[in-house]
Amino acid sequence: MSPSECPDQRVAVVIPARDEAARIAATVRACRAIPRVDLVVVVDDGSADSTQDHARAAGAVTVRHSVTRGKASALETGAGVVAMRDYKDGPTRLLLFIDADLGDSAASCADLVPPVIDGVADMSIAAPPKQAGAGGRGRVVRAARAAIAAATGWAPVAPLSGQRCLTRGAYEAAAPLADGWGVEVGLSIDVLVAGMTVIEVPCDITHRVTGNDRAGKFHRAAQYRDVLWAVAARRLRGRRVPRKQLDETRIREQSPFHAYRSWQRPTEPAEAG
Template identity: 35%
Template sequence: MFTSVIIPAYNEADRIENTLNGIVDIDIIDEIVVIDDGSSDSTVEILSRYKSDKLKFWVQNSNQGKGKALEKGLELCNSISDIVVFLDADLGNTSSEVVKIIMPVINNECDVAIARFRPAKKKGGMGFVKRLARDSVYEMTGVELNSTISGQRAFKKEVIDRFSKIPDGYGVEVGMTIDILKWGYTVREYIVDMTHNETGRDLKGFIHRGKQYLHIKRIVNKKRREWGN
């Protein structure tokens, strides 16, 4: 089994190196593709000096969004990939927990495995966003998942190949989950001990959550039209 990990990164200079360190020596990971999405910090310099034969990276000239970054990553993946993994850049050393979602796919327990984080240590006010995502997926597919906005996912290549385009914006994971379940693939969640930059309860945090909510609402409405729900 050949496994490719795709990491979209935007201004992640503080964490990208540790995120790579957490996965670079994992035997079941064969290549790591990082897409820098127009960072204005030193993310690219860190990637440039990172020493690993597994790593390849691409720099977008401007910030084009997560969907476009993932599409570019898929384009650069080795054509022999059997499993494709999406991973966020801000996980730090806890990225090593990714084996908990890769192994179930290798072992054919499911077609797609999603990382389910333990409850956040600080209250972030994300409840209404997560609720919208969870309830929308359930209403459209009849499948109850708790981590529909989690960016940590492992896919059988045949599943990812069904997508002609990756949804853009903060609704990317919800949109993909709806399509995957509607196509009849199996999706399971696995608890991981990952941590990432938690959104705070300040103005910036609330603006971010507002954008997430609107993006998810938009992609769900789009999927309702496409699937006739």
């Protein structure tokens, strides 16, 4: 279905934020400019600054956690707010998860919406360019990519990207979300295990750089821990595509920025060829 065939489809942006007063207003304004976005929800996850005030002034609906609960909880709160505000006589909004520190570059996430509206994928994921000044040696990225590939056969370019557009069905397939910084890996595994399709889309977005100082190393250590927890929890629950259902041809022939689905749902006819 082309966008012109679903003119009523709207998109809600959900932004988890903590101590982002310096950037949140620019991020919100950029998100409001994305076509089809008619709702921006900022979940202030226990900020000690004026994040909520700046977000509201920029035009967002704001919700505040009195204490910090983590990224996954903030996303779930935001998705709940969107569900309460969905139209009774229209299609359920798509969810567009955006990180709070993107600033003006958040507008580039507009490219994530068409693949989902067109039915190419149930979830699209932003693949950002390599950012100058970023620290780390890619250990967390490699671990996340290997874990997703082991569970689903898919080897993503940007396994930790937080910028994602997804249907309500894809979100529900992953709920409850993995804790902390493991949320992205959990989303990818859960959506693919549910037999849905994902695609990565190059997006010209820029984050606040995490360097090689003590704070940067602590952040990456926490990220690595949460990724391992998310993967371990899914292994314990047996949440992976059974080997007999994996399409080995798809795995061998997958290429970056093309839609990927790890297995054919039994209710669907087999693909030709």
